[in-house]
């Protein structure tokens with residue numbers, strides 16, 4: 143899967159370009175304007191892997207494109223593992239040999255793909271196994287979209303099709319905002335991947351400058367989930383070092399002004415760690431933080447991994463925490479863990495081949 147071979151001059155990787163950039167490139171090669179749209183449709187709608195698949199593009203056009211470009215970036219499926227609970231872990235080998243993973247989650251009425259935005263992550267959240275890897279590199283637009291397009295190709299034609307995409311895999315999406323936001327345009331475009339923006343969710347620790355950038359550009363083509371960890375600054379700064387740069391007070395101010403479509407709410411994800419952030423006082427603190435925000439809360443009991451510095455709270459403690467929030471009239475639900483047996487559950491992604 144050379145893409146390109148190290149000795150060949152680097153070619154343009156078409157799936158890393160926006161549809162407009164592809165049209166401009168095609169025109170610069172003497173093609174008619176419609177040709178670029180046709181090529182973008184092959185790449186992003188049908189997930190084409192080879193110029194030979196573009197059967198309604200003339201052979202001479204394909205040849206002139208192939209001299210300059212590849213249909214890549216290409217990625218190979220290195221492992222495909224199913225969990226009895228309905229999760230399917232897809233491990234991808236990228237063209238430079240690095241690995242990244244996505245997870246398909248089947249639930250009644252929808253099929254969700256959890257995609258990665260980076261190889262590793264530099265945010266260092268203590269409860270997250272991906273954080274132990276550090277950041278290797280950002281994924282390109284084509285590598286983000288490739289996870290979706292190739293996962294779609296793996297689905298049986300007579301089975302359920304992909305309905306939702308969540309950016310909750312490896313990496314902090316807003317630490318790779320350019321490529322993630324460009325990908326969102328293709329994912330939600332009716333001409334390409336055509337997922338409704340209400341079925342696409344970006345999860346972040348709360349990178350305030352990038353949230354402000356999204357707000358300045360008119361909003362997000364998808365829902366926003368904030369990983370909270372704690373509503374107390376000192377606990378959150380310990381668990382999530384990002385809180386030292388973007389503390390809770392500032393985060394709340396920005397989120398209160400975040401433009402939400404009618405009827406939509408922000409989602410807060412709160413990983414519950416025994417004896418660290420699962421006390422009833424912390425539930426009340428969380429309730430105070432949420433007051434005034436249009437929000438719902440997903441409570442995620444910690445998924446332990448070997449050597450993890452935390453334990454999962456008991457089911458009773460989790461329910462007691464949820465009950466405090468519900469008493470205070472918040473929408474709070476406990477999210478059951480899928481994929482733990484194949485290390486595909488929330489916070490466990492390390493792209494290992496084991």
Ligand code: SF4
Nearest residue numbers: 263265267270273313
């Ligand atoms: S929770 Fe997200 S942002 Fe934090 S270390 Fe893990 S992948 Fe990175």
